[in-house]
Amino acid sequence: MGFYQDIDNDGSSGQGNVTGTTRPLYGKYKFGSVEGTGGSEIKYRSVGGTVSYETDAGAIVAVANYVKTQSAISSDYTDIYGSYLSLIGIVPPGTQTIGDLGPNMKKFSAELRFVSERIGAFEFVAGGFYTNEKSRYPFTITARNAAGTPLPAPFDILFRSTSFAKYEEYAAFGNLTFYLTDRLDVTGGIRYAKNDQNSSGPGGILFYSPTPPSSTSFDDDATTYLATIRFRPTDNVSLYARAASGYRPGGPQTSTLLPPTAQTVIRADTVWNYEAGIKATALDGALSANLAVYHIDWKDIQLNTLFGGVTLQGNAGSAKVDGFELELQARPSQNFVFGANVGHTHARISEIDPVAAASLGAKSGDKLPLTPSWTVAAFADQKIPFSDRVKGSVGATIRLQSDMPSSYPGYALNPNIKIPSITTVDLRAGLEMSPVSLQLRVENLFDKLGYTSLATNALYVGQPVPTNATVTRPRAFILSATANF
Template sequence: MNAYMRGKTATQTKSARLATIARTHTSGLCALGLALVPAYASAQQTAGQSARGALESGDIIVTAQKREERLRDVPVPVTAVSASTLTDQNQTRAQDFFSNVPGVNVQFQNNRARLTIRGITTSPVTGNPVIGYTVDDAPYGSSTGQSGLFGSAPDLDPSDLERIEVLRGPQGTLYGASSIGGLVKYITTDPDLKEVRGTVAVGTNTIRGAGQALGYNVRGAINLPLGETFAIRASAFTRHDPGYIDNVVSGEKNVNSGTATGGRLSALWKPSETFSVKLGALYQNRDVFGSSNVDPRLGFGSGFLQADEIGAGHGNGKQQQYSAVINAGFGGVDLTSVTAYSRSTNYDLVDNTASGLTGFLFPLVYPQANGEFGNVLRKGYGLKKFSQEMRLAGSVGGAFDWIVGGFYTHEKIDYTLHPNATNPNTGAVYGIPLIWVDDLTFKEYAVFGNMTARLSDIFDVQFGARYSKNRQILTHREWITFAPDSEYAYSIVSPRSKGNSFTFQVTPRLKLSVDHMIYARLATGYRPGGPNAVCDPGVLPCQFDPDKVINYELGAKGELLGQALSYDLSLYNIDWKDIQITQRIGAFSFGTNGGKARSRGVEIALESRPVDGLTLAVWGAYNDAILRESFVTSLLYTAKGDRLPFSSRYSGRFSFNYEAPLTGEATGSIGASVAYIGNRKGEFVDTEQTAPLRQTYPSYMEVGMTAGVKWDDWKVNFFVQNLTNRRGVAGGGYLNQTSQNPNWFYYIQPRTVGLSIEKQF
């Protein structure tokens, strides 16, 4: 499946054939030629059939339920994206490929992508994360919104990955907190004990509006066996993304360019078939040199334009993750231990001139500026996280499969705000009149279990439960400078909070035949509450509570006409209560709970392989996510029946891909896709008077094309993204009191044309 894993020798030919089979079974369920793997229905994998045997038969193996299974056997709506497909199509950023997954919408802010799955969100900056992320089963990112990133999707380069799995709907039983909307699993490539092999790839692209600026990427990987039981794998990449937005204030062209570099080192020790240790170290550094926001009031005659303050727009993110995964078998019982430590530091420089500080506090502190101020806000986020999961899995007489385990995480989070008072004409900094510093400690303990009971040859039921508790301590500090040479500590508080939660799931599955399956799924999820920096019992709550969802789902998967046609259908209804929201009293904002919502919809995917080499795929999704209760705060105004933000009611995609021999050893391919993203609502507004001004992001269609040639150890791919150069709106235009600028909008990337060349050895 992974491009790096296909070799050149006669021994490797079998792997190449298996990769071709896997690609034949992948679905094009996303735009721009991105191939997604639908979950097909099939017979339950027998007790004696190993995952290796399934792989050799061409099946796709996933770990959605924390054990290796054929994708078509998993009674969960899962989409699997192969890393080789991502690199072939230059899908190297989160916003490039997640927006093409059924039921998933991407909202872009501060140069980071935030996901909405099945409509479960109320704001990009309200409450704790609603989507969970793991890397090799180790949780990635913070469990709370206090880190400032609010659950934004990791931007891991595909060169480090084997595949990405997207699980739709709540996954609280096996994966815990902050997965009430769904979960994204990043699976890295394991070292291979058998062969020395590797790959080197280079690529370039040009974006409409970038002028002569070209993007490029270079990536490479090598696998080295060191004996029969030990191997290492190393990969590295560097990437430059050209900018295409001009700043009319500074006069700079292509301000939103960016670079990313990183790599991964992994080692595998496997002295026997029943014991292995995998160590991994991941590092990435990402620089963005200007914001991607666009001010449509400036027009589009000369391309995308913005009017950010001088000095705003730059951002940097550094991510490190170290992990140890131990697998051991003890007479029919398998032990898995996942230990991880991660560290990340991020900052953004944001134009915050629209805030009240600019006209109120700045003139008091810096009267010599004669009232001319810019406000460039530096937002810094830091996270240190340790996690440990231990689980046991086994079977009882072929009638029961079970998993039990425990989980612990300890997080140290810091969040800083420095609003720089600047000269709007030169960008010179007068000073920092206000400093906000939050330090949060988050600890969580959990136990969980899952059991599948096979009641007959065609019917089984899966049960799962999880109990967790968390403790949090927040230290909040503020300083206000009343003169350039003096400081005053405004407040120092240390509120605490605690909480616990019980989640469960029940999933009956009926195998109508070896090719058809129907399943039902009752599953719950939660995200933890947390402490408020400002606390006054009876007036301001000292903490906000968890919110919870319960998902009712019916699915069907299967194959017809001798596997020439496959289908995957899901119908769901999600009830959401105690929604986490933000309120304000005076100058203080705080978290609380209020209101109910529900999300219901249908997702269907069809794939046909009418002749050898040709794959036709189509998917469509309907999602109706609305509030069931209205609530009004000093930050948000909502009414019963209002749509939740950022999700399309209607979306879909059609694609085709054709692969055929050319001459000699060469094989050619060509493909195209068209995706439809329906209109979406923006963030909730702050008053009833502004309710008619709540943003509606128009629908748009996006077209992509691909073509490629493979021969021997070489592969050349040509791609076009956003062929018709549509200006699809991806977010922005906020109108509530936390908005930095209601005239900022984020658009999908203009037409991009590129070429990549890969050599395997």
């Protein structure tokens, strides 16, 4: 299986807002940028495949995938850096600061696993995983005059950095399920992973000052666990409880522009997820319900933090997350189905590193940014059989998301803004004439302006920079066609 995609954007998917507010500065879905900036070109290529071999004892499954991405992104940093440099008299007023970055990545991953048939009271899964990832990240911010000509050296290059990173991981895993009875089973699992990393780069420029070449090697390992118990009191009801751990690898800073206060090595962040739930059906599957409640302990959270005008990763502390998810679905007839999903999340900081607290303005008990407390969705779909070969369909979905914080309450450089709740409606209609299917969708029918994030990237408190808003997709009409062979 292969995938080939080229994306060419003339502008940003964001919006410029009045500083520290939800009000558009230039108009709905508009942003301010020097002509010729704000766009991007992205090339994505992937190829992969799965091979399986069945035996009496189970199946051997091999999966491999190769991905290559190349990007060219141009951004206008004049409001942030140009205005600041002219304010302190380093460059003339009206100086533009334009950023060009071109991240690219190559990744190969493979997994081999054996999935057993049930052997008496047992069944198991065992296997191994491998990944090799290489990336290159060039980044330059150039100071230009109003005509777009670079300033004379040495004032032409404000930032320059090229970082090279390599990540290689080997892992082995296994799960074992024991059926105490036909209705009660327990599963235990373990995964061991080891990774080797390297980050390097030639000398660069940081605020007109040279930085030395860098090269850092790093290795780490992690063991994660899984435990599940499942009970089926009837054929239509299943109860379960699960505890699982996970981690996100740490490693050296990949940027070569490291201010003295920056964290040079990022620790892996880890989670323990505890979940319990019930799944039930009734009336021969015409009604179904799934309910899950969960608690997450998250330690050594990896967050982006501003160090001396440069955004870098760092470990910020710990968090706790509690919540539930409820899914309901009804199928009163063969051709009509409707349902609803409800989710609630209470995510907050439980511990905070003093350095991160000073930088982010966060304290224990603060809500995690960009995490809505409530999400609700409801849908309905009706099939319309015109003949044995031709079938139509119509449907609608409504989605609601509660308000959420954009940042931490005490973050002076990026003040917290309450991101408003948003409600959107989608419609769809389709026609199936085997083997061809057509569907017309209208997403965000009422063209509601919603925000998924708000960020004020100021260098100093009170800097009058626009707040960058990531917006929900405006009303879109989408026609798709598929064919099965």
